[in-house]
């Protein structure tokens with residue numbers, strides 16, 4: 212294909228033209244500092260208020276429960292560390308899972324160096340935590356449970372409402388990293404018993420570098436950035452007005468079009484999955500059906516390296532990602548794939564295709580046409596493959 216086939220929407224999305232259009236005046240004519248008193252600042256203040264309204268409407272909370280941040284990572288860090296330090300006198304125990312995004316995992320590891328104890332819950336072969344294990348892990352020292360809404364690598368959607376109910380019953384604060392969920396699948400913080408939730412604009416066709424944290428009224432959490440009175444003094448610093456405007460607009464569109472978009476996405480997703488599964492020695496990672504994110508496809512091709520697949524796909528103008536080690540510069544393959552029970556060899560041969568509203572059936576067909584040849588060629592170069600052919604299953 213001449214055109215780039217972008218299938219890495221879980222990494223980031225483009226910004227929708229309607230979103231950008233609404234942002235531009237906040238770089239040009241509406242440049243007043245939202246904290247100033249004169250009339251030109253009223254426009255910027257109003258724009259921030261409107262965005263806060265839009266976000267609160269999208270997840271069903273109050274306007275003053277939304278706090279804008281500089282990213283999803285920042286929101287996750289604030290949630291985990293902010294709750295930990297604000298509730299330290301009550302207890303020092305945190306529960307999370309082995310499949311969280313590094314924004315949560317590395318924040319937890321940091322806390323372990325500062326007197327906190329962290330339980331990392333196992334997941335099953337599809338990536339789900341076990342609710343009984345969660346219940347049993349909660350002690351009178353537990354102050355926070357942080358479980359992601361939907362997994363960015365394998366698309367697993369956790370039973371969030373049930374997790375929230377367990378936390379409510381035990382009076383433990385519940386944070387969810389919903390960066391892959393908000394704008395993609397229904398999220399209702401009231402109905403789902405969520406106390407704190409992270410989201411990021413660039414995962415739902417908004418701009419990069421802006422996110423938000425929902426904090427239920429009454430939840431004890433430290434302020435993140437100390438300075439002026441912005442974000443009710445919890446996250447000081449002059450607001451990223453254009454970014455905040457873009458976030459609100461993008462989320463409004465995403466929620467409006469969710470049902471319609473997902474019908475198409477699920478069709479394309481399942482077509483991709485079914486086509487890929489016809490390649491021999493291929494495994495689907497993550498669940499099937501409605502417990503999987505509509506745009507997520509993740510498979511392992513045995514005997515080869517994800518890195519090699521990505522380079523060959525790039526030659527064919529296809530953008531994808533892998534849980535293989537080399538990509539990230541780390542030695543170990545994806546912690547998520549290891550947590551669902553794959554060995555290193557299998558985990559290294561993973562491929563994630565995350566689709567979005569720019570993808571067509573034609574592109575899916577193109578990928579399905581190109582991939583079998585790539586896998587064949589890479590396997591022919593792989594000593595593991597030749598061993599396998601000689602000796603049979605190891």
Ligand SMILES: *Cc1c(COP(=O)(O)O)cnc(C)c1O
Pocket residue numbers: 221222282283284285287312314359361362363388389390391411412413414420422
């Ligand atoms: C992308 C992502 C993040 C990080 O968000 P940024 O805005 O890129 O910092 C956190 N958690 C999940 C699940 C993500 O997919």
